[in-house]
Amino acid sequence: MIEEFRKNAHQLVDWIADYYKNIESYPVKSMVQPGDIFNQLPTLPPEDGEDFQTIFQDFESTLMKGVTHWQHPSFFAYFNANTSFPSILGEFLTAALGAQCMSWETSPSATELEEMVCIWLKKACGLPDKWEGVIQDSGSSSNLCGILAAREKYAVFQTNLQGLGHDRLTVYCSEQTHSSIDKAVRIAGIGSDNLRKIPVDNNFAMIPAKLSGAIHNDRNNGYHPLCVIGTIGTTGSNAVDPMEEIGKICTQERIWLHIDAAHAGTAAFLPEKRKYFKGIEYADSYTFNPHKWMFTNFDCSLLYVKNRDDLTKTFSITPEYLKTEVDKQVKNYRDWGIPLGRRFRALKLWFVIRSYGMKELRNKLREHTSLTTYLLKLLENNGSFRIQAPVPFNLLCFQYVPDGVIEEEKINTINKTLLSELNRTGKVYLTHTILEKKFVIRACIGQTYVKKQHVDQLYHLIVDTCQKINIH
Numbered sequence: 008m009i010e011e012f013r014k015n016a017h018q019l020v021d022w023i024a025d026y027y028k029n030i031e032s033y034p035v036k037s038m039v040q041p042g043d044i045f046n047q048l049p050t051l052p053p054e055d056g057e058d059f060q061t062i063f064q065d066f067e068s069t070l071m072k073g074v075t076h077w078q079h080p081s082f083f084a085y086f087n088a089n090t091s092f093p094s095i096l097g098e099f100l101t102a103a104l105g106a107q108c109m110s111w112e113t114s115p116s117a118t119e120l121e122e123m124v125c126i127w128l129k130k131a132c133g134l135p136d137k138w139e140g141v142i143q144d145s146g147s148s149s150n151l152c153g154i155l156a157a158r159e160k161y162a163v164f165q166t167n168l169q170g171l172g173h174d175r176l177t178v179y180c181s182e183q184t185h186s187s188i189d190k191a192v193r194i195a196g197i198g199s200d201n202l203r204k205i206p207v208d209n210n211f212a213m214i215p216a217k218l219s220g221a222i223h224n225d226r227n228n229g230y231h232p233l234c235v236i237g238t239i240g241t242t243g244s245n246a247v248d249p250m251e252e253i254g255k256i257c258t259q260e261r262i263w264l265h266i267d268a269a270h271a272g273t274a275a276f277l278p279e280k281r282k283y284f285k286g287i288e289y290a291d292s293y294t295f296n297p298h299k300w301m302f303t304n305f306d307c308s309l310l311y312v313k314n315r316d317d318l319t320k321t322f323s324i325t326p327e328y329l330k331t332e333v334d335k336q337v338k339n340y341r342d343w344g345i346p347l348g349r350r351f352r353a354l355k356l357w358f359v360i361r362s363y364g365m366k367e368l369r370n371k372l373r374e375h376t377s378l379t380t381y382l383l384k385l386l387e388n389n390g391s392f393r394i395q396a397p398v399p400f401n402l403l404c405f406q407y408v409p410d411g412v413i414e415e416e417k418i419n420t421i422n423k424t425l426l427s428e429l430n431r432t433g434k435v436y437l438t439h440t441i442l443e444k445k446f447v448i449r450a451c452i453g454q455t456y457v458k459k460q461h462v463d464q465l466y467h468l469i470v471d472t473c474q475k476i477n478i479h
């Protein structure tokens with residue numbers, strides 16, 4: 008059995024290497040229609056085991072058609088969910104060890120490596136020294152953990168015991184906040200009616216005066232302001248909320264501050280980008296996802312807290328069967344989040360950080376941000392495009408505005424057509440958002456192996472496609 012595994016694994020590694028060699032020959036976005044894959048699958052599981060070759064052939068012939076190639080260098084959609092060769096190798100080992108990393112004792116290396124990579128990244132990002140970190144599965148979970156800890160601290164850790172009290176709690180975020188915040192307030196029992204979406208300025212950043220106004224208004228009406236969510240790098244346009252001013256308001260009002268830097272957090276590696284992180288020291292909790300722009304495959308989200316007790320008193324639960332002799336001397340990360348079972352996620356992060364080194368990681372981020380500026384200049388110089396939001400990191404929001412077209416609704420329709428035509432080519436994949444009622448195309452330049460040639464190709468494809476849709 009072991010020898011068979013050895014043989015199959017070698018074959019798989021060869022396949023993976025070839026996949027990356029030829030990745031640009033695949034359409035970036037899968038071209039299948041809903042049901043295409045499902046309808047090709049047997050409706051019952053096999054009674055007798057099948058061999059690797061048979062399964063693998065089906066993977067290649069059936070499933071690969073329904074895969075969108077997130078690691079294609081011309082993937083410009085959403086935010087990237089990157090991997091890299093070191094990350095793949097680390098993840099392979101995690102699967103091989105199959106360790107449950109819920110307590111220190113269930114794999115001491117997992118806990119202690121997790122502690123150390125959290126310290127490494129805290130220093131690399133210039134986060135406050137006293138913060139302590141933990142790896143969660145996703146940014147959504149990190150955001151939920153932040154809000155739950157805020158809720159428990161507010162209730163002096165009584166909600167866990169007694170259920171939700173009668174205080175009407177309110178949470179504040181900007182209109183541009185990520186949907187995971189909406190979800191988190193629902194799950195936390197706060198309710199979306201009590202989530203206040205604070206208006207944004209021309210740069211799509213939260214307006215602090217509107218925040219304090221909303222807080223005062225709520226207090227006057229008998230609500231209890233609980234928590235503010237600030238974002239560094241919103242999903243729509245990469246806007247940066249003014250954390251220093253928001254932080255001061257939170258301190259004054261004694262409200263928990265959670266900062267969501269899911270995508271842009273990695274940019275804190277760069278001294279020249281630190282200006283966007285001013286004021287983060289006010290945060291009670293802070294999150295960013297190495298699985299987005301740090302070449303570490305999903306899932307891997309870091310959550311830092313100012314005071315670890317806030318988190319562990321929220322989540323710790325120790326039935327008899329989980330007690331160990333060393334509980335007083337160690338971190339048991341099951342007490343730092345929602346699930347009991349935990350994957351050995353620190354391993355791939357350790358592989359990535361050590362293989363690249365901080366210098367090369369910074370180089371890659373700089374390459375991506377300068378390619379973004381490069382595309383920005385190309386579009387600006389062309390004259391037929393409008394850049395719709397500031398570009399602090401590696402996301403560009405633009406609209407095609409053909410000569411003489413002024414009606415916004417018409418421009419929106421043209422851009423919708425442009426986007427779907429671009430994606431239909433299979434050569435690139437981009438997505439959109441709505442900013443001030445405008446349908447804008449988003450191009451995020453952050454794939455691990457993206458180069459200037461891919462951005463040139465994207466630009467020419469955009470220009471060609473614009474011409475094509477103009478003729479019809």
Ligand SMILES: *Cc1c(COP(=O)(O)O)cnc(C)c1O
Nearest residue numbers: 145146147185187242267269270
């Ligand atoms: C992507 C993103 C999230 C959600 O992260 P997941 O890991 O996909 O759950 C949250 N906030 C922001 C700003 C994001 O960009």
